[in-house]
Amino acid sequence: MxxxxxxxxxxxxxxxxxxxxxxxxxxxxxxxxxxxxxxxxxxxxxxxxxxxxxxxxxxxxxxxxxxxxxxxxxxxxxxxxxxxxxERADAARARHEARKARLSRERGQREAARTTRSAQAEVIARATPDQAGATVIDKADVMAAIARGRAHREALARAKRSPAARRDDKDTP
Ligand code: SF4
Ligand code: SF4
Structure with missing residues (x-):
C-alpha cells in the first residue's frame, strides 16, 4: 500500500x-x-x-x-x-385498531340480532292465539268431535257382534 x-x-x-x-x-x-x-x-x-x-x-x-x-x-x-x-409501527397500530373496531361492531350487530330474535320469540310465546294468528278452536266443538268419535267406535263394535246379540240390544229397554 x-x-x-x-x-x-x-x-x-x-x-x-x-x-x-x-x-x-x-x-x-x-x-x-x-x-x-x-x-x-x-x-x-x-x-x-x-x-x-x-x-x-x-x-x-x-x-x-x-x-x-x-x-x-x-x-x-x-x-x-x-x-x-x-411509520410501520403506526400503520400496524392503525390496522390493529381498525380490526378491533370492526370486531366490536360485528359483535354488537350479532348481539342486537340475538336480542331481536329472543324478543320476537318472547312476544310469540306470550301472544294469545288471535295475536299469533292461530286458529281459535272452540271447546264445544272439541267435545262434539270426541262424542262423534265415541259414537262411531260404538257403532262399529255393535256391527261386529252377532245378529242375535244385536237383536237383544234392540230389545233391551
Ligand atoms: S472541533 Fe471540529 S474540526 Fe476541530 S477537531 Fe473537533 S471535529 Fe475536528
Ligand atoms: S453541510 Fe454537512 S458536510 Fe458540509 S460542512 Fe456542514 S456539516 Fe459538514
Missing part, C-alpha cells in the same frame, strides 16, 4: 471549532459528531442534521482527521430508518 492511500490517523477532537467555521449550512459538526457517537437522537435533531448538504468541508478542515462526513451520513440513514420503523 502506497503512502498516498494510507488514511490519516484519526485523533481525538481538540474542539478547535474549525469544522463549524467551515460549514456553509451554519451547523456545528463537532456537536453533531458527539451526539451521533452517543446516539443522542434528540440532540442530533436539535443540531439540524437534516440541513447538512454533505459537502464535507468540515471533514476537510478537521486537524484530527475525524471522518465527520461518514458519521453525518450514518446519522441520516439511521434517522430515516427510525422514521420508517415509526
Amino acid at each position: 502506497s503512502a498516498e492511500t494510507v488514511p490519516p490517523l484519526q485523533r481525538p477532537c481538540i474542539h478547535c471549532g474549525d469544522c463549524a467555521r467551515a460549514c456553509p449550512a451554519a451547523l456545528d459538526p463537532q456537536a453533531l459528531f458527539f451526539a451521533l457517537v452517543a446516539e443522542d437522537w434528540p440532540a442530533v435533531q436539535r443540531g439540524r442534521l437534516d440541513a447538512c448538504t454533505e459537502c464535507n468541508r468540515c471533514g476537510e478542515v478537521c486537524p484530527s482527521h475525524i471522518p465527520l462526513l461518514d458519521w453525518l451520513r450514518w446519522g441520516k440513514t439511521e434517522l430515516r430508518r427510525q422514521q420508517w420503523m415509526r
Whole structure:
C-alpha cells in the first residue's frame, strides 16, 4: 500500500471549532459528531442534521482527521430508518385498531340480532292465539268431535257382534 492511500490517523477532537467555521449550512459538526457517537437522537435533531448538504468541508478542515462526513451520513440513514420503523409501527397500530373496531361492531350487530330474535320469540310465546294468528278452536266443538268419535267406535263394535246379540240390544229397554 502506497503512502498516498494510507488514511490519516484519526485523533481525538481538540474542539478547535474549525469544522463549524467551515460549514456553509451554519451547523456545528463537532456537536453533531458527539451526539451521533452517543446516539443522542434528540440532540442530533436539535443540531439540524437534516440541513447538512454533505459537502464535507468540515471533514476537510478537521486537524484530527475525524471522518465527520461518514458519521453525518450514518446519522441520516439511521434517522430515516427510525422514521420508517415509526411509520410501520403506526400503520400496524392503525390496522390493529381498525380490526378491533370492526370486531366490536360485528359483535354488537350479532348481539342486537340475538336480542331481536329472543324478543320476537318472547312476544310469540306470550301472544294469545288471535295475536299469533292461530286458529281459535272452540271447546264445544272439541267435545262434539270426541262424542262423534265415541259414537262411531260404538257403532262399529255393535256391527261386529252377532245378529242375535244385536237383536237383544234392540230389545233391551
Ligand atoms: S458536510 Fe454537512 S456539516 Fe459538514 S460542512 Fe458540509 S453541510 Fe456542514
Ligand atoms: S474540526 Fe475536528 S477537531 Fe476541530 S472541533 Fe471540529 S471535529 Fe473537533
